Amino acid sequence: MTGHTKTTRRGFLAAGAAGVAASSLAATAADSADARWIDALPKKWDESYDVVIIGSGFAGLAAAWEARKAGATVVILEKMRTVGGNSIINGGIIAAAGTPLQEKQGLKDSPEQLAADMIREGLGLNHPDLVKITAEQSWPVVKWTIEELGVQYTDHLVQEGGHAVPRSYQTHNGSGSAIVNQQLAKLKEIKQDVRTQVYVEKILRDKDGRVKGLQVRDGYVFPREGSGKQKFIRAKKAVILAHGGFSSDVAFRLKQDPKLTAQMDCTNHPGATSEMLRESLRVGAIPIQLSWIQVGPWGSADEKGFGLGPHFAQEVAAMFGIWVEAATGKRFISELANRKMRADAIMNIMNKGGNCIAIADAGQVHGHVEQNIPKMLERGVIKPYDSLEAIAAAYKVPIDPLKQQVADYNRYVAQKKDDQFGRYMHKDLTPLGAKMPFYVLRLMPKVHYAMGGIQIDTSGRVLDISTDKPIPALYAAGEASGGIHGAVRLGSCSMLSSLVWGRIAGKNAAAEKAWA
Numbered sequence: 001m002t003g004h005t006k007t008t009r010r011g012f013l014a015a016g017a018a019g020v021a022a023s024s025l026a027a028t029a030a031d032s033a034d035a036r037w038i039d040a041l042p043k044k045w046d047e048s049y050d051v052v053i054i055g056s057g058f059a060g061l062a063a064a065w066e067a068r069k070a071g072a073t074v075v076i077l078e079k080m081r082t083v084g085g086n087s088i089i090n091g092g093i094i095a096a097a098g099t100p101l102q103e104k105q106g107l108k109d110s111p112e113q114l115a116a117d118m119i120r121e122g123l124g125l126n127h128p129d130l131v132k133i134t135a136e137q138s139w140p141v142v143k144w145t146i147e148e149l150g151v152q153y154t155d156h157l158v159q160e161g162g163h164a165v166p167r168s169y170q171t172h173n174g175s176g177s178a179i180v181n182q183q184l185a186k187l188k189e190i191k192q193d194v195r196t197q198v199y200v201e202k203i204l205r206d207k208d209g210r211v212k213g214l215q216v217r218d219g220y221v222f223p224r225e226g227s228g229k230q231k232f233i234r235a236k237k238a239v240i241l242a243h244g245g246f247s248s249d250v251a252f253r254l255k256q257d258p259k260l261t262a263q264m265d266c267t268n269h270p271g272a273t274s275e276m277l278r279e280s281l282r283v284g285a286i287p288i289q290l291s292w293i294q295v296g297p298w299g300s301a302d303e304k305g306f307g308l309g310p311h312f313a314q315e316v317a318a319m320f321g322i323w324v325e326a327a328t329g330k331r332f333i334s335e336l337a338n339r340k341m342r343a344d345a346i347m348n349i350m351n352k353g354g355n356c357i358a359i360a361d362a363g364q365v366h367g368h369v370e371q372n373i374p375k376m377l378e379r380g381v382i383k384p385y386d387s388l389e390a391i392a393a394a395y396k397v398p399i400d401p402l403k404q405q406v407a408d409y410n411r412y413v414a415q416k417k418d419d420q421f422g423r424y425m426h427k428d429l430t431p432l433g434a435k436m437p438f439y440v441l442r443l444m445p446k447v448h449y450a451m452g453g454i455q456i457d458t459s460g461r462v463l464d465i466s467t468d469k470p471i472p473a474l475y476a477a478g479e480a481s482g483g484i485h486g487a488v489r490l491g492s493c494s495m496l497s498s499l500v501w502g503r504i505a506g507k508n509a510a511a512e513k514a515w516a
Contacts, residue, residue, distance in 0.1 A: 037205045037283040041212060045234035049075045051509045052214060052235040053242055054276060056194045057087030058176070058495060059478030060242035061183035062502030063509070068192055070510035072237060077198040077214075080222055080271045085244050086479075087498065088180040089269060089306055091314075092171035093158050094495040096142040097135060099167070101157060106427075107165050111135040114167065118493060121162040121338040122451075122486020125289060129458050130484045134493070137500040142169055145499070149182040154367050159319050159426060160491030161297075162338035166426065168492035174311055174368035176495065197221065199228060200276060203239065203474070205283045209464075210472040211239050212515060222271055238473040238509035241462070242502060245450035245479035246274035247293065253447065256291040266447040267296055267306035276480070280454050285474070286465045288482035289452035294489055297342035298358075300381045301444035309381045311369050313358045313441050314491070319426055321360030322409055323443065325349055329392070329401030331409070332356065334421035340488045343445040356443040357395055363435030373439070384437040391440055406432050451489050453482035460505035475509050477501035 050072035053060045060076055067074050078085075097114035115135035119126050145151040157166035171178035187193070199220035204213045213235045217228030246252050250262045252274035266272075281287055298318070300309025317323060318335035323342075325332045333345045346356050365373060376382045385391045388406060392399040410431040412418045418425055454476055455463045461470035478498035485493065 038207050039202055039204045039215075041204055041206060042215075042232040044232075045213065046231040047075070048234040048236060049073045050235075050237040050514065051075075051240060051506070052233055052238075053077065053240045054200055054214075055085060055242035055244055055478070055480070056083040057085035057242065057244055057478060058179065058183070058498035059480070059502035059505070060240070061180065061187065062499050063240050063242060063475075063477060063506030064187060064192060065183065066503045066506030067510040068187070068190055070507060072510035074192060075233065076192070076194045077200065077216065077233075078194050078196045079199045079220055080269070081196055083184065083194045083196060084177070084180045086268050086272060087176045087495075090176035090495065091306070091310060092173065092175040092178055093160065093168040093492040094142055094145075094499070095160070095163070095168045095490065095492040096138040096496070097167050099139050099142070099169075101155065101169070102165070102167060105157065105166075107157070107167070109165050109167055111138060113164055114138060117162060117164050118484075118490055119486065121488045121490055123488065125292070125486035127483040130456070133458060133504075134484055134497050134500050138496055141496065141499045141503070144503075145179055145182070149179070149186055151179050151182050156367050158315055158492065159336060159424060160314065161318065161336045161342060162488065162490045163492075165424070170315075170367065172368070174372070179495070179499075197228065200279065201230070203279055203283045204232075205471070205474075208472075210515060211235065211283070211474040214239065223273075235473065236514040237512040238475055240505045240509050241276060241280060241454070241474070241476040241480045242478050242505070243276040243480050244272055245453070246272060246277055247447045247450055248272040249274040253293055253450075256452075257293050260293060260295070260447050264295075264447050265299065265304060265444065267299065267310075268448070277453065280462065280474075280476070280480075283474075284464045284466060284471060286455035286463045286468070287452070288455045289486070290450070290482075292451040292487050293447065294339055294449040294451060295343040295347070295445045296448035297339055297346055297443065297445050299444045299446035301442040302380050306446075307381065308372050308376050308379070309441055311372065312360070312376060312382055312439065313443060315369055316364055316366075316439075317358035317360040317441065320364035320429055321358065321432055322405070323356060323358050324397070324402065324405065326355045326357055326395045326397050329398045330405050331420060334418070334423040336423050337421075338488045339448075339491060346443055346445050355395070357391075357397075358441045358443055359391065359432070359438055361433055361435050361438050363430055364432075365439070382439045382441045384439055386437050388433070388438070391438060395440070395442075449489055449494060450479060451482065451485040451487065453480050455483055456481045456501070459508050460501055461508070473512055473515075475505040477505040
C-alpha cells in the first residue's frame, strides 16, 4: 500500500463508508456539511476551466471529447507520468448487441438480451436503469468509435463468459490502446492535451453544496505523497470523476474482501488506487457495492500482471478448447461461465493444492493471438506439446481421464452440444487435436476490476448520501462509478460502460450553468 492513501487524510472513510451513523443520514445537508464536506475556497484560483476531468482512460477521454464538442473549455488531469490508465493496457474487447457483424454471421442478438445477461450474471445487484442505457448504447458507441474516432476492429466476434452469444468486437491489436490512442489523436487535433503528474488532494465543495473546483499537486511523483506544487483549479461548470478503480490498492481492497491479499497478482497498473474514491466519499458521495471486486480467471501463472495469457486462455482455449483440473484430467466448469464462477472454481482447486490448465491446438488460434504466439512461447506463458501424453507428463495429469475428456469434448463438437456443462458451442469449433501442436497455459486468477464505486443517476451525476439527490456539478463515469455491473461484470462490458458513460457525463457537464 502506497503512502498516498493514508486514511488519516480521509476521515470519512476511516469511520466506514457503509457504517455512516443513522443520525448522519437523517441530518439535513446544511447540518452534515460542517462535519463532512465543506472546504474553504481559495482566495485566488490558479487556473479556471468549464469542465475539469480526473483520469485519462476511456471514460475521461470520451468525456473530454464530448465536452469540447459542446463548446466547453476542458482540462484532463492524470496523476501518473503516462496517460491511459488501465484502459490503454486492457484486452481490447467491447460488447455490442444487435450489430451488423452479428447479422452477417447469422447471430441473433439485441440490447434487451445484453441487459438480461448483465443483470442475470450480476446477481440482480445491477441498477436496471443504468444497465438499460448501457445496453441500448452498445452498438451506437462502437459505431461512434469506428466512424468518429477511426478505431479498427477485426471481423472476429469474441465470446466472453456469461454472454448468450458472441457479441464482443476485438480491436485490431488486441489492446485498449487501439481506442485510447485514437481518442488522444482526435483530442490533439482540437489542441486538447492531458496534464500528467497532477494529483488531486481535495474536491472543493462549497457551503451551497456545489462542487467548485479542486486542490491539486502539480508535478506529483507517484507514489510520493506531498510531492509537487499545490494549486487550485476552478471548475466553472463541473468536475467529472473518471479515475478508475482500486484493484492495485492492497490495503483498501483487503478492507472490502479479505481474500484478496498481497499474494494475489493484479492485472491493473500500479496507480489503480483508492484515493479519489475516498475523497468522493468524504464530500458525500454514496458508496455502492465496494466489496464486489472481480478476479479474472484467465490469468497466467507464468507472467506478471495482465500480460498476454488472458488472450489465449479466453479467446482461444475458453472458446475453442478446454480448461482442465490437472489432478483429475477433466473439465471442471463451463469455460464460458461468468468470471466469478470460473475464478472461484480455480481458487477452490488451488486452495486444495491443485492446479488448472487451459488447452487448445494450433488450428484454434486466430487473429492477433496467432501473431502473439511466438512471444508467448518465448516468455513461457504457453508451452507446446505434440501429444496428450506429453501434456500429462508435464502437468502430472492422469492420462486415461484426459484422453477420455478430449474424446468426449470432440463428440460435443461434432454434435454441436456440450452434454457436460452446456457451454455455448461456437459455429467454428474444430476437434481438439486436429492440428498440432497443443498449446497449454497454467491458469492463475488475478485481481482485475472493482464493480463497486460511487452511485450515479441516469445523467451521470454523483448522488449525495444525505439526500439521495445529485451533488451539484459532480459527475462520474467508468470504473469510478458503481451500480452498472452488480456482483459480476461481464467481460467486454467495462470498455462499453466507460465509453457510454464518459460521453454522457461529458455532454451533461458541459451543459451545466457556470457559477459566478
